[in-house]
Amino acid sequence: MSTEDTVVVGLGSDLRGDDAAGLAVARLLGDAPPPGVAVEACGDAAALVEAWSGAALAIVVDAVRTGAAPGTVHHRLPDLPASLPAAGWHGGTHSLGLVDAVDLGRALGRLPGELVVVGIEGGDFTPGAPMTPPVLAAVRRTARELRERLSRERRAGRRR
Amino acid sequence: MTHKTVRIGGLTRVEGEGGLVVHARDGRITGLELRIYEPPRFFEALLRGRGHTEPPDITARICGICPVAYQMSACQAIEAACGAEVTGPLRDLRLLLYYGEWIESHALHVYLLHAPDFLGYDSGIALAADRRDLVERGLALKKAGNELIAVIGGRPIHPVNVRVGGFYRVPARAELAPVAERLRRARDDALATVAWVAGFDFPDVEHDYRFLALSHPEEYAILSGGVATGDGRGTPEGFAVEDWPEHVIEEQVPHSTALHARLDGESGYLVGALARYALNAARLSPLAREAAAAAGLGPVCRNPFRAIVVRAVEIVHACDEALRILDGYTEPDRPSVPVEPRPGVGHGASEAPRGTLYHRYRLDEDGLVAEADIVPPTAQNQARIEEDLRDLLAPRLAPGLDPPETELAALCERAIRNHDPCISCSAHFLDFRLDRG
Numbered sequence: 001m002s003t004e005d006t007v008v009v010g011l012g013s014d015l016r017g018d019d020a021a022g023l024a025v026a027r028l029l030g031d032a033p034p035p036g037v038a039v040e041a042c043g044d045a046a047a048l049v050e051a052w053s054g055a056a057l058a059i060v061v062d063a064v065r066t067g068a069a070p071g072t073v074h075h076r077l078p079d080l081p082a083s084l085p086a087a088g089w090h091g092g093t094h095s096l097g098l099v100d101a102v103d104l105g106r107a108l109g110r111l112p113g114e115l116v117v118v119g120i121e122g123g124d125f126t127p128g129a130p131m132t133p134p135v136l137a138a139v140r141r142t143a144r145e146l147r148e149r150l151s152r153e154r155r156a157g158r159r160r
Numbered sequence: 161m162t163h164k165t166v167r168i169g170g171l172t173r174v175e176g177e178g179g180l181v182v183h184a185r186d187g188r189i190t191g192l193e194l195r196i197y198e199p200p201r202f203f204e205a206l207l208r209g210r211g212h213t214e215p216p217d218i219t220a221r222i223c224g225i226c227p228v229a230y231q232m233s234a235c236q237a238i239e240a241a242c243g244a245e246v247t248g249p250l251r252d253l254r255l256l257l258y259y260g261e262w263i264e265s266h267a268l269h270v271y272l273l274h275a276p277d278f279l280g281y282d283s284g285i286a287l288a289a290d291r292r293d294l295v296e297r298g299l300a301l302k303k304a305g306n307e308l309i310a311v312i313g314g315r316p317i318h319p320v321n322v323r324v325g326g327f328y329r330v331p332a333r334a335e336l337a338p339v340a341e342r343l344r345r346a347r348d349d350a351l352a353t354v355a356w357v358a359g360f361d362f363p364d365v366e367h368d369y370r371f372l373a374l375s376h377p378e379e380y381a382i383l384s385g386g387v388a389t390g391d392g393r394g395t396p397e398g399f400a401v402e403d404w405p406e407h408v409i410e411e412q413v414p415h416s417t418a419l420h421a422r423l424d425g426e427s428g429y430l431v432g433a434l435a436r437y438a439l440n441a442a443r444l445s446p447l448a449r450e451a452a453a454a455a456g457l458g459p460v461c462r463n464p465f466r467a468i469v470v471r472a473v474e475i476v477h478a479c480d481e482a483l484r485i486l487d488g489y490t491e492p493d494r495p496s497v498p499v500e501p502r503p504g505v506g507h508g509a510s511e512a513p514r515g516t517l518y519h520r521y522r523l524d525e526d527g528l529v530a531e532a533d534i535v536p537p538t539a540q541n542q543a544r545i546e547e548d549l550r551d552l553l554a555p556r557l558a559p560g561l562d563p564p565e566t567e568l569a570a571l572c573e574r575a576i577r578n579h580d581p582c583i584s585c586s587a588h589f590l591d592f593r594l595d596r597g
Contacts, residue, residue, distance in 0.1 A: 015221055046268055046302055100285060104272075107288035108295060128206070 004038040006150060007055040007112070011042055011062040011098060017129035018070065018122030021139050022061040024131065025120075028143035034150040048101035049110055058112035059146065062098060063122040063135075070123030071134030073142055075116075118142060180549070180572055183595045187559035194546050194576075207532040212238050212501040212523055213324050219519070219534065220319070223582060225268070228261040228309065229512030230519075231322045232383060233534075237519040238324045240402075241506025244499040249492040250326045251383070252485045257312045257319065258382050258510070259478040263305030263346065265513035266471045266478075269580045270353060271298025274468045277574045278360035294356070297349050301475065304339075304346035308482060311339050326496030333489055340486040347479035351451055354472040358455035366462040367548060371435035372423060372540070374401075374511050380436070380443040380477055382511045389423065392438040392460035401509045404518050410535060420543050421535060427543040431515025432579055433470040434461055445484075448477035464548055464578035471580070501527025512537050514580050538581045548575050 010026025013019045023041050030039035038055075042048045052058035064074060098117070105111040120142060123132050131139070183191035203222060207215055215234040220227035232254060239245060246254065271294070272284030281287040288295035311331055313319020321328050371392060376385035387404065390396030399407055410419035423429040437452075438460040444452065452473045461470055503525050509518045515537030522531040552575050556563050 046272060046299055047306070050299065050303060050306075100283075103285040104288055104295075107285055108292055108299075 004036050005056040006036055006059070007038045007040065007052055007057075008033075008059045008061065008146060008150075009040050009042050009048060009051050011048070011060060015128065017124040017126050018120075018131050018135040019063045019125050020131055021063040021120040021122060021135050024136075024139045025061045025118075025143045025146070028139065029146060034147055034154060036154055037150050046101075046104070048098070049105045049108065052105070052112040052115070053110045054112075056113040057116070058114070059116045059118060060098060061118045061120065061142065061146075063125075064119035065122055065125070066119070068121045069134070070121055070132055071138040072121040073138050074119035074121065118146075180576070181595070182549070182553060182572075184553075184557045187557050187561070189550055189554055189557060192546055192550050192553070194542055194549075204532045204534060207521075207529045210529045212242065212499070212521075212527050212529065215519070215521060215529065215532065216322055216324060217320075220322075222534075222536070225265050225582060226261060226512045226514070226517075228257050228313065228319060228322075229510055229517050231319065232258060232510045233508045233512075233517045233519040234521075235322065235324050235508065236384060236510065237506040237508030237521050238523075239499055239506065240508060241504045241521055241523050242324075242499045242502055243504075244325060244497055246326055246497060249490060250330075250495075250497070252489070253312055253327060253330060253492070255383055256482055256485055257309060257322070259482040260305045260308030260312070262382065262478040262513050263350075263475055263482075264302045264309065265305070266475045267298050267301035267305060267353075269513075270357065270468055270471050270475070271295060271301075274471075274577055274580070275357065275360075277577060278357075278362075278468070297352065301346050301349050301353070304342045304349075304479070307339050307342060311335055323496055325499040326492075326494075328495060330492050330495045332491055336486050336489060340483060343479050343483050343486070347447075347476065347483065350472065350475040350479050351447075354451040354455050354469065354476060357468045357472050360468070362463060362465045364463075365465060365552065367464065367551060369434065369438075369462055369544070370423065370426070370429040371396075371438045372429050372431050372516060373435040373439045374509060374516055375439055376443070378443070380440050380445075380448075380481075384510060387509065387516070388439045389429070390439060392462070396439050401507045401518070404507055404509065404535075405520065405533075408518070408535060408540075410539070419539050421540040428547050429540065430544045430579075431537045431540050433467050433474060433513075433515075434464065435515065436511060437461055437470045437473070444473065444477050445480040447480045448473050451476050464575065467578050467580070503527075512582075514538060514582050515540060536582070538579075541579050541581065545576055545579055545581065548578070 008026060008029055010022035012022040014023060026039050026041045033039045040051045042051055066074070102111070120135060120138050122135055181193050182189065203219060207218060210218065215238060216231040219230040219234045222230055276282065276284055276287045279287060284295065309319055312321065314321035369391065370389065372387065372389045374381035374385035375388035375396065375398065386398050386400055388396040388398045407424055409422045411422065413420050420427060441452065441459055455469050455473065457469055457473065501523055503523055505520065505522045507520050509516055517537055518535040520533040521529055524530040549572055552571060553568065556568060
């Protein structure tokens with residue numbers, strides 16, 4: 001359970017090219033987390049439920065494949081799981097993914113107060129491949145924007 | 161002849177992705193292939209030319225569920241090549257880290273992946289909706305394991321504090337106190353878990369397995385030991401880890417990108433919880449032995465469906481042994497022993513939650529990795545899982561019988577989950593197809 005009121009969680013795999021996008025954002029943010037923000041990288045749904053339990057706001061960053069141009073950042077999809085493009089969100093290495101985590105959290109009454117999902121459109125998920133340049137750029141942009149947003153909201157004393 | 165095809169959009173509740181195709185003609189199985197169709201792992205090639213300190217961190221990335229197993233087998237293989245050995249309190253810390261992984265991995269499998277099969281739920285999530293108390297207990301157990309890994313390894317997934325020769329830093333006794341407190345509760349939860357799963361309704365199935373597991377004279381082997389093999393009757397045979405390449409041969413099969421392993425020329429041996437229990441049950445902690453007896457496990461368990469009980473017993477053992485080490489913990493005087501690279505070959509093996517994980521490295525004159533060989537547990541079990549499936553399906557496909565294909569598919573999925581395959585490690589994993597020709 002997070003002791004901070006906001007948690008940012010990066011999901012993905014370092015071994016599959018652009019699938020590392022969520023982890024990379026979490027690492028960039030986690031090097032110097034904004035005040036009041038916990039940053040984690042997660043490997044499975046059970047850990048995800050644990051990470052966001054008790055948080056007022058959870059922001060989950062993951063790579064997606066929806067057919068948009070690689071590097072496109074999807075900021076919507078708050079109405080999980082109905083709005084999730086299933087192929088992109090069940091496509092992880094392990095059988096318990098983000099959708100499962102939301103379902104599990106709901107079943108256990110352990111969803112965060114507010115859940116925001118940021119999807120970074122990947123282009124290349126080949127094992128062993130590096131992240132592609134547009135996705136790397138999107139990772140940096142997303143980390144910067146999240147840092148600014150969370151710091152601003154903290155100063156304003158409100159979350160959104 | 162009728163032609164039927166059953167297709168399921170992916171086997172659920174196993175780690176990774178794969179497929180199963182069954183061919184039957186006139187009620188006889190003519191082909192059964194567990195298809196592993198994702199690209200093979202290129203780790204062995206990736207490791208060549210790397211420094212002798214790198215394999216633990218690189219190979220840990222093979223699996224998000226059992227990174228500690230990869231780190232431990234890799235460290236021990238490199239240390240063996242360099243003539244170094246980690247003993248005493250540093251070895252105890254390695255054991256602690258490994259017990260943490262067993263607890264979190266087994267708790268995930270028992271509660272969220274395997275138990276739903278016995279209780280008529282489609283998933284752990286459906287189980288959670290009805291029995292929140294049970295799933296919360298499973299998650300609490302898993303968390304206790306994760307915390308143990310985090311306090312020693314630096315973080316719960318892909319620990320960063322492990323190095324060849326030991327650790328980068330060792331925890332102070334005070335840092336371990338809260339973890340011990342949680343583990344005491346976890347041990348109670350683990351005992352309750354054994355009692356719970358022992359009451360499930362198990363299909364009446366036994367297979368005549370040939371088991372393989374590490375065996376250690378003083379421990380229920382997890383971190384190290386010799387290799388024991390046997391069928392659970394009489395005295396097991398054995399060989400040293402260094403002799404692994406002479407006994408275990410991997411071969412390509414056309415339908416899978418994971419290699420199949422043969423033991424002394426025979427395919428279809430079994431590694432994992434059932435094998436460990438059959439070969440080492442006498443060295444479980446007294447509390448775990450007691451729990452096993454109360455659960456009705458004999459000295460050997462050949463019913464793969466009951467592997468869930470053995471895993472629960474292993475959680476008790478892991479909590480119990482971790483607490484024993486924590487209670488006697490004194491901070492090691494140094495976090496690691498020196499490991500100077502030298503040319504040579506080293507072998508290392510340990511018991512990943514899913515079974516024996518073997519690593520071999522050859523270092524060159526510059527201390528760089530010249531060759532790497534990794535044999536993960538699921539690749540070893542793949543042929544045996546196929547045999548389990550044949551044994552289960554054969555009587556159900558006999559002439560005159562026509563069970564619904566969804567029922568057969570569900571049974572196959574259960575039979576595969578019995579062995580907690582980690583297809584992410586062996587390559588990847590399931591799509592079920594039955595062709596009755």
